[in-house]
Amino acid sequence: MLKPNEPVRVVLLTGGSSGIGAATARLLAEAGMTVYAGSRRGSIEKAVPGIVPVRLDVNDEDSCRSAVAEILAAEGHLDAVVCNAGNGIFGPVEGATDEELRYQFETCVFGSMNTIRACLPAMRAQGHGRIVTITSVMAILQLPYQGFYSAAKAALLSLSESLSMELRGSGIQCCSVLPGDVATGFTAARKFTAASQEPDCPYHWQENLAQIEQDERGGMKPEVIGRAILRQLQRRKMAVRVIPRADYRLVGLAVRLLPEGWKLSLLKRLYHG
Ligand SMILES: NC(=O)c1ccc[n+]([C@@H]2O[C@H](COP(=O)([O-])OP(=O)(O)OC[C@H]3O[C@@H](n4cnc5c(N)ncnc54)[C@H](OP(=O)(O)O)[C@@H]3O)[C@@H](O)[C@H]2O)c1
Numbered sequence: 001m002l003k004p005n006e007p008v009r010v011v012l013l014t015g016g017s018s019g020i021g022a023a024t025a026r027l028l029a030e031a032g033m034t035v036y037a038g039s040r041r042g043s044i045e046k047a048v049p050g051i052v053p054v055r056l057d058v059n060d061e062d063s064c065r066s067a068v069a070e071i072l073a074a075e076g077h078l079d080a081v082v083c084n085a086g087n088g089i090f091g092p093v094e095g096a097t098d099e100e101l102r103y104q105f106e107t108c109v110f111g112s113m114n115t116i117r118a119c120l121p122a123m124r125a126q127g128h129g130r131i132v133t134i135t136s137v138m139a140i141l142q143l144p145y146q147g148f149y150s151a152a153k154a155a156l157l158s159l160s161e162s163l164s165m166e167l168r169g170s171g172i173q174c175c176s177v178l179p180g181d182v183a184t185g186f187t188a189a190r191k192f193t194a195a196s197q198e199p200d201c202p203y204h205w206q207e208n209l210a211q212i213e214q215d216e217r218g219g220m221k222p223e224v225i226g227r228a229i230l231r232q233l234q235r236r237k238m239a240v241r242v243i244p245r246a247d248y249r250l251v252g253l254a255v256r257l258l259p260e261g262w263k264l265s266l267l268k269r270l271y272h273g
Pocket of ligand 1: 014
């Protein structure tokens with residue numbers, strides 16, 4: 001059994017089949033870690049030594065427990081989990097259904113909680129572990145028509161930070177990474193609320209969406225986020241909240257300092273609200 005603060009060797013990473021997850025899995029494997037890369041498709045683009053693809057649906061608690069059992073049977077320990085699986089739904093808050101809101105929370109919030117709950121007993125028993133959640137700068141910054149996504153990421157950030165305090169003294173650490181725009185499959189996979197597609201929808205969100213998609217397509221390489229995650233896994237003590245890249249950290253600071261009313265007016269103007 002590993003002692004606390006020994007290097008991370010075995011990692012479960014969700015959403016490992018694409019984008020940030022795929023890039024992170026490669027970087028962690030290159031650093032010598034064994035990465036169990038979970039996703040519904042259960043595959044990775046091309047075989048990489050150190051990456052073990054696992055079929056995993058974070059929305060299914062049994063699926064999360066089976067993945068952890070498989071890792072423990074093979075490795076005897078699980079040093080870290082990266083809760084990265086996620087999706088997005090776009091549309092005005094008005095007219096959105098409960099089902100649409102649930103769709104957003106299901107993977108980003110409940111899915112991450114299923115994953116964390118599946119890992120915690122083993123981490124407690126071994127006396128160490130690292131939990132990394134991938135949230136978003138949108139957890140601290142609200143944009144028009146992205147209310148569901150922001151709310152889900154803010155909920156996950158909140159849970160992650162409470163957990164980090166609750167686990168103090170257990171040998172288990174928590175960190176949330178808040179990426180800004182990253183060029184991945186996320187943009188093409190985005191779903192839209194039914195109300196946003198109605199011909200008489202009173203909101204003119206098209207310009208806003210075009211800007212968001214342009215920002216994402218021209219965004220950071222997923223490796224930037226992967227390197228930030230790797231750095232945290234290699235540190236003796238993880239930071240509780242990490243915003244990769246200086247310009248996004250500056251946005252994070254501005255969000256904290258600006259009066260709420262000013263911030264929302266500015267964002268509405270910038271993002272064609
Ligand atoms: N791209 C950005 O600009 C950006 C910015 C901030 C935060 N993020 C966050 O970063 C994370 C990764 O997103 P990405 O940009 O890399 O998007 P992506 O390329 O679309 O990757 C999403 C990953 O999540 C997996 N996934 C989705 N639902 C799942 C489920 N129920 N169970 C297991 N795996 C599931 C997908 O695999 P399968 O389809 O095979 O299941 C895929 O591997 C997300 O949490 C996202 O919210 C992204």
